[in-house]
Amino acid sequence: MLNLKTESGESLSVVSLGEHNLNSGPDFFNSQLLIGNQLWAGNVEIHVKSSDWFLHNHENDKAYDNVILHVVWEHDTEVFRKDNTVIPILQLKSYISESVFNKYKQLFNSKDRWINCENDFASIDGFLLNNWLERLYFERLEEKSNLIEQLLETSKNDWEAVLFKMLSKTFGLKVNGDAFLSLAQSLDFSVVRKTQSTQKTLEALLFGQTGLLNDDIQNSYFLNLKKDYQFLKQKFNLENAQVLQLQFFRLRPNNFPTIRLSQLSNLYHKHQNLFSKLIESKSLNEFYELFKVETSEFWENHYTFQKESKKSKKVLSKSFIDLLLINTIIPVKFSYAIHQGKSINDDILELIAKIKSEKNSIIDSFNNLKPISKSALQSQSLIQLKNHYCDKNKCLQCVVGNTLLGK
Template sequence: MHYVWKFRLFDRIDLKTDDGEELEILSAGMHNTDSGPDFHNARIRIGETVWAANVEVHLSASDWQKHGHTTDNAYGNVVLHVVYHNDEPLVLPNGRKVPTLQLKNRVPDELYNRYHQMIFGNQSIIPCESSIGGIDGLIMHNWLTRVLVERLEKRSEAVVNTLNLNRGDWEETFYQFLAANFGFKINALPFELVAKSLPQLTLAKHKNNPMQIEALIFGQAGFLDTEFKDEYPLKLKKEYDFLRKKYNLKPIENHLWKFMRLRPQNFPTIRLAQFAALIVQSNHLFSKILEIKDIDALRDLFSAIKVNDYWDDHYRFDVLSKPLPKTLGASSVDILLINTLALFLFCYGKQHQQQYYISRSLKLLENLPAERNNITEDFAILGLKINNAFESQALLELKNNYCNYKKCLQCGVGNKILKLA
């Protein structure tokens, strides 16, 4: 009923109140999602008088009493009661009779049937799965743009919270988020804990000694509290034992790291080695990202990192393996660009009110390939062509925060389907 009133999706010919007065809806008002009347500042002509006041919407007129509005002063200035079924007149305690508009027989059956099918149908993927493939491309793009911005704004809240904890230090905040994303979901938490236990200021003191950087990172990750056979981990352990006392460090619990069901290339030991190499090779990384516009140059920041030679034939300490390069793959680099760089460019632009960086964030996503996961594959089955990360990120937000909760009335796609002639 809120939706029907908001978009005036009812027969408006010869409208009359329950008392027979002529009624004209000039503006439905602003939808109020807090307490109080459902719509504020509606403009309505009743008889010869134009009102600018509040509107309350119910299924039945008797719901006014059931919902306790009679004793709530917030509802005292309601100028129109909109109901589907007018089962009783509405009279306030002061004796004022509130005009009522009954929408029964004015709401098209087809509109209700479409809504009922989306909300209560037997769909297997999303509520509008039988119709979404036919939505005009421009309408879909415009809605996905809005949904993507919603996603980036929500994710920016976590960035801003961490930024505040870091006293406005963008480099430190970026470093912590980048570390978490090096964990690629399954090991995000321990990576984040390692980064928070090792401020960049500490690492900067050892920039000219890659072995010490590696020792600090592997040590804080809890991988050096054991006995080793190979020379490389023995050296790391020796370095870390010294640095641990110097900085009074406490490593995280090693059991937090997950190896199960991961390809060896994604083992946390390899990701930590790559992260250490990135720290060694990159100074003031976020400042560089703000300056670099070319997507290939951004990719090179991560794809060109070179881990310690020890890892060429190892995935774990003391366990020899077939020699293979341990560089970050193209898909892994793109995930880092999507989840870290694009987010930080957007958030930085928002915080500094600079549209330039917001546009760069969206442009970056437009130029990255679409992610492949269960959600994007489901949308592809429904006939959507997903061209880039801009669209795949938006579809993730659409599925997780609209489709899963059946917010079809708040969705641009759902609105279009309901309004189709």
């Protein structure tokens, strides 16, 4: 116990931290503190020096009228409420050693570094780091569940429809992900169910909704798709679809939206109850088998409707299936288990640990500091660490930062 005391000598204990405020106003709302024998409820403000209160003009701001504690590193002047009573002060330098403070300054005064702790990251114990990365992975999963929850609400709790929307987004990759999601959202999933028995009909539906059939192209495949889509458009009242424009620029041909849409059509033609099959599947090989799909015959020697190319089977690669597992399948399984009141965390950890690590600039940079990312479990966690902790200077909320400060 620190046996905290205010600068006036009264005992201080925290009953409730309250809510951390990331916007304008006091740093913590609705805190509860026991100061002396009095229980206080109100806000808490934090500064380096007491005099910063006046530097920031808080004395003229009504938002600070309900501050019950001023937490500072150094107390250099009294701060008063409007009724001239002194706001209690907690001076942190009385409780934190100078060596810890110097480490803190050293950690944060690193403007030219990729991350604050890059000089010391390699020294962190592997067991400690791996436990932290596991926690970060589930934190990332929970964030991905937010989109799933939104889609579940708009899809009237139809998990098959949610899966279709999530898969569509991932099939579109980073460049066309939002466009593919807008495509999936432009349709009631019942239309997909009614057309998936014939791959050509499902292709006509998806290509038509994206606007890819609006051109005047004279080949039989294109014309047949266009004719089928006109029929579907009238039958299912598909007027005025709000679908974002697809992009081909800077994409490898195998990632062209035409190829991915054909593969997505083949997947849903091949599996009538895909959601149930995904929930039942557990091993990596089961998922690889389930997603062993290819394009329709026309796309074996085309990447666009107009230009013919060398013939080749365009099947989903294992690396692409890994991407589907990371960004869609595992998050959907995780969210569904929560809705069922079940915990499948161990199964998820076992599965994600068998998927190869992603390769990108963030992972490469972490591996240069300490070769740690050996699976998608670590790569996903490191992305979470960089984006949500390192980039936001949340070292005090990070196990790595706390360990370095405590050494």
